[in-house]
Amino acid sequence: MSDLLDRYEGGAESPIAYPDYDGFIDVAQMDKFVRELRDVERRGGIRITRGRGLKSEQIKHARLESPPLLYELLGRRPVGQLMEAATGRLLEGLELPVQFETSLDALRSAWSRGREWQGFSLDDADRLRPAFVMAKAIFEQRHVGLDYRTFSRRFAGDSKALERLEGPVVRLLSGLVEVPPAARPRDALRTLGLEKFAPPILLSGRLDFDVAELSAAAPRYFGIPPAEAERLRFRERPEYVLTVENFASFSRHLMEADPHRVGITIYVGGYPSLATQSALKTIATALPANIPFFHWSDIDPDGTWIFRTIERAIARELKPHLMSVDLADRLGKLPADRTRLPTGTMPSAMSDLVAYLRRDDAKWLEQEELDPKLPPANAW
Incomplete structure (x- = not known):
């Protein structure tokens, strides 16, 4: 029975x-x-x-x-009653913005059928509650300036709570803020500014750092804390600035395409963290408006997301490098699974590629499949 x-x-x-x-x-x-x-x-x-x-x-x-x-x-209570009691404990004293209603409806629907939501059953309401508290704080921008563990401790009372609840937190924020379409939860949180500590940003070019004349030492590349990007000095005018998603492609570009460092090449570390985005904005602001900026990523939904993220961060024109419909169509492969594409209607040099990737016959191409080359000199 x-x-x-x-x-x-x-x-x-x-x-x-x-x-x-x-x-x-x-x-x-x-x-x-x-x-x-x-x-x-x-x-x-x-x-x-x-x-x-x-x-x-x-x-x-x-x-x-x-x-x-x-x-x-x-002697059993209907699951609907149990669901209402569980959601009551979950939301007690927590005034969620109306934007969270879609997620709450999905949770109630799952729990009312005795199923789990994001791996949590209705018996787990107390364990899940901190995810809603932290997602609300992120949506309201109260995480800005806090590292991963400090944020977790301040809003959940436990420095490791976010680590345990990354999946539900990102799921609650999906559709409310733009996060990478196929990223792991921790990578998605990095793009919003939540990371334990920001990794260094890697750069190559004729650059100095404060009083250190790195351009004379001519290292292939060097790393700095993203927050210290304002200490960079440009020894001479670069011919271009190129951001690169993949480390192998970044390294090959320096060795094969630009061994003389005529441009500035920056490795963004996959999905660029909020600290990296801020550093890119600092660099873009410091350079003249007629120096062209390029980005090189995989030709896939995540690549277009990274492009759009950098485009917003630098607040100037960004051009795709080795990212075109023609390259994808000639050299790419049909993906096993389709992934959600970036949303929004902002004008972008990526618009044509996004439209192409929405097609059922669209092919994807990893940037490692291509040999590096310099951006076009007449790009501006």
Whole structure:
């Protein structure tokens, strides 16, 4: 009977259960089971169907007729009531912005059918509550300037809470803020500014750093804390600035395409963190408006997301480098799974590629498949 209610709560309108006669210990246990089912049938809770021929006295299956009666007989509360109680504990004293309603509806729908939401059942409401608290704080921009653990401790009372709840937090924010379409939750949080500590940003070019004349030492590349980008000095006018998603492509570009460092090449570390985005803005602001900026990524939804993110960060024209519909069509491969593309209507040099990637026959291309080359000299 519990199985009937489980399936009823899972969405079956009139579920049927079949007795497992092989599972009974002895005949006495089987007889007790049959008597109980017949008693519930007399009360109107179930309808029994018997077998045929030699099995005409044997119960073939039982169909649920009156869920309220079975709840009463089993002393069990309907899952809808349990869901309301659980969401009440989850949201007690927490005034969520209206934008969270879609996620709440999905959670209520799952819990009202006895299913999990993001791996959490209705018995886990207390464990899930900090995810809603932290997602609300991020949506309201109260995480800005805080590192990963400080934020977690301040808003969840536990420095490791965000680490345990990254998935639900990012799921709650999806659609409310723009995050990478296929990123791991931790990478998505990095793009919003939540990371344990920002990794160094890697640069190559005829650059100095404060009083250090790195251009004279001519390292292939060097790293600085993103927050110290304002200490960079440009020894001479660069021919271009190129940001690169992939480290292998960044390294190959320096060795094969620009060994003389005529431009500035920057490795953004995959999905650029908020600190990296801020450093790129600092660099863009410091350079004349007629120096062209380029970005080189994979030709796929994440590549277009990274391009659009850098484009917003630098607040100046950004051109795609080795990222075109023609390259994808000639050299790319059809993906196994499609991924959500960036949303929004901002004008972008990536618009044509985004439109192409929305097609069912669109191909994707990893940037490592291409040999590096200098951006065009007449790009501006």
